[in-house]
Amino acid sequence: PAPTPPAPVTEPEGTPEPTPSVTEPAPDPTTPGVPDAPPEAMPAPAPSGVDGFGVTMLYPSKEGGEAWALAEDATADARFDPQDTITRNADGSWKMKSSQVRMSAFPSTGYDPKQIATYDRDVLASRGYMQAANDWKNVEMTGFVKVNAASNTQDNFAWYARGGKHNDDHSGCEGSSYKGGLHYDGRVRFEKETWHVSYDQGPYKPATSALKGRWVGFKAVMRNVPDAKQGAEAVKLELFVNDNADKVTWKKVYELTDAGDLGGDSEHCGGSVSAMPITWGGPIATFRWDNAQDVDFKWLSVREIQP
Template sequence: MHADNVAWTPTLAVGVGSRECSIQHSPGEDNLNLLRLRGTIDRLGPLAWYRRALIIAFSIAVLGLHGCGGVADDRGRHPMNESDPSDPADPSDPTDPADPADPADPADPADPADPADPADPADPADPADPADPADPADPEDPADPSDPADPADPADPADPADPADPADPADPADPADPADPADPADPADPDSSPGNGTGGADGGTTGGTGGTGGAGSGSDGSGGTGGSGGTGGSGGTGGSGGTGGSGGAGGGTTPGNDLDTFGITKLYPSKPAGESWALNANPTTDRRFDPQSPITSNSDGSWKMRNTKVRMSVFTSTGYNPNAIATYDREQLAQKGFMQAANDWKNIEMTGFVKVNAASDIKDNFSWYARGGKHTDSRMCEGSSYKGGLHYDGRARIEKESWHVSYAQTPYLNAVSSLLGRWVGFKTVMWNITVNGKTAVKLELWVNDNADRVTWRKVYDKIDDGTWGGSSSTCGAANTKMPMTWGGPIAVFRWDSATDVDFKWLSVREIQAP
């Protein structure tokens, strides 16, 4: 009840800064006013203690009891007399609302009905109160070990020690738990989408128990325990999947440990007596290498290219001779398996390390490609290729060029951070596989992001089984989307829109198909 609802309203005139006051009531009304004050207090009911205290203080001041500044009233009683049992300010008065021994006193810390009493079981601020939110024994208390909202509570879903807590790192059912075998984001989980093995070739579509049924993301699963494509199963002829092959796009790790002439990890073993080429100490004298623009040597052994349209061609040991290409008909090329000669670049692993020092368009890219000859408008059907692209801004994708110029392109994936100002290794790998009894092409892109030559990560893979893009009917194909399963005499290291690029450790190897 508010103070303005009290039935009596005596008026008071007080001289501020003086001891003069006048009360507009008769002296005989004192006892009646005390009774009214007591009634007012009783009617306040469960109002908050601080509101009650304010109203009490105000009422006492208003009553005055004829005593201003310690003057006794006409009955000889001092209004502040501590021995007066009717004195509302008497601390020894059991009915005094300000008396600490008064069980009805809302400010009495010993009062069990006092909401501010720490021993009061109904007090919301009482640490011993089971209904107190700050009480350790309170089920609503965040510090209460039996509180379901308590982070230290084993039954609390937000408790790191709670086995049912989805954020609990020790919880076997927690999707964010690194020890959770069912966690797809758990790097220690054998069922995790990214493969985390260190050996064995990628399961792939052809790869034994790794195969397409594996749990790795992308079109292939991981061989072996590294990616649950098959425990200990072979990831293909390229290497055992038992210790973990690649885990699909974005998740694979280096599947082999053989090194090339530069100390770079070979992802797949070289074909015995197969074609191979590597950048030598003086590439300007290499007849199998045509940079088509001037290159200059750097003090660290790398080379610099400043042209903004680069097509550095690498020929097989047979060399390039367009007159030796008997046909561009797609059906005949697929039947023969090559465009110019039997040793054309077909199942290959292309490697290059590059550093972009300056570029006019950061969205442009490096592109390693093969399975065709020269790309020119006058012989457009000679210009077939599969291209692995790594963009200067870190994106990656794969392109299928059925002829020059006709492209099908996969969606971009974010592979790495920006390439500007740092060395990075990049590989494009392609080889023929069999899908549903027909020849198809497996394509992969790998990145050595820290340029240590050893730590490679697969960032893209794609299978062309004749259902992806293309317009090969222009060059005689019955199926315009047919895969380009033949080899070509030229492999190319390409980039555009970069005004200053350093490169090193280029190589092309014919691989033993996994």
């Protein structure tokens, strides 16, 4: 196992915590695409405390589950691979200057593609993981970001998990994921990548104002839920925004459930059903963005949550 990174920066002792707040999105029955569950059937999760940065956790952590947080010295963290140069800002946040960013967070056992015995989708769905039983599966991914410069304001941040490396090796079958996207113009949506590159998209929804020049918090949640109709597992997908970056006031801005109706092409990787949900875990959780040449970030974390 890789060494445990230093504990994340905490708020000064004695700093009072504001009352946590979570609000629901307004229903949008006219939006095409995968239908959301009725609001009364999916209440906002009750806040479950705060993480080491003082950021409200919306779902309780799984007891004994995996967790990762951006270290005080992020450049020395064996479980974090920014894949490009990052520098420390005077306020303690970090800066990335790249137009194509893929920052990876690994479980405590790390990432080793030689430990992935098969990419067969039916096998992965049956056993629940790609590399190891502690792969990132039911997770709450959190990050705070500030866009300083972007060449395409319609591009986006994407927090994603449930796969490994996204490249052409093994016919792209290691690159499965659900991608929760927050666009620089304030729109949000989820995308399903059955393999790399094979996309199916949920509908866009407005979430907030343009991001440039201000801090905003962004959470992507993915968790397996029972699918009563099919007698199997479905995947519940949710996005939350902390518009004023106070760590506390989170608004749910997107939700949908993939019960095999979001699309897909799992036969490419041995699956017996084209649109099967990605119910398995993967060894890499990624914080991604493109076409933003100067971005500050802080308080990144990935936690395994109760499904």
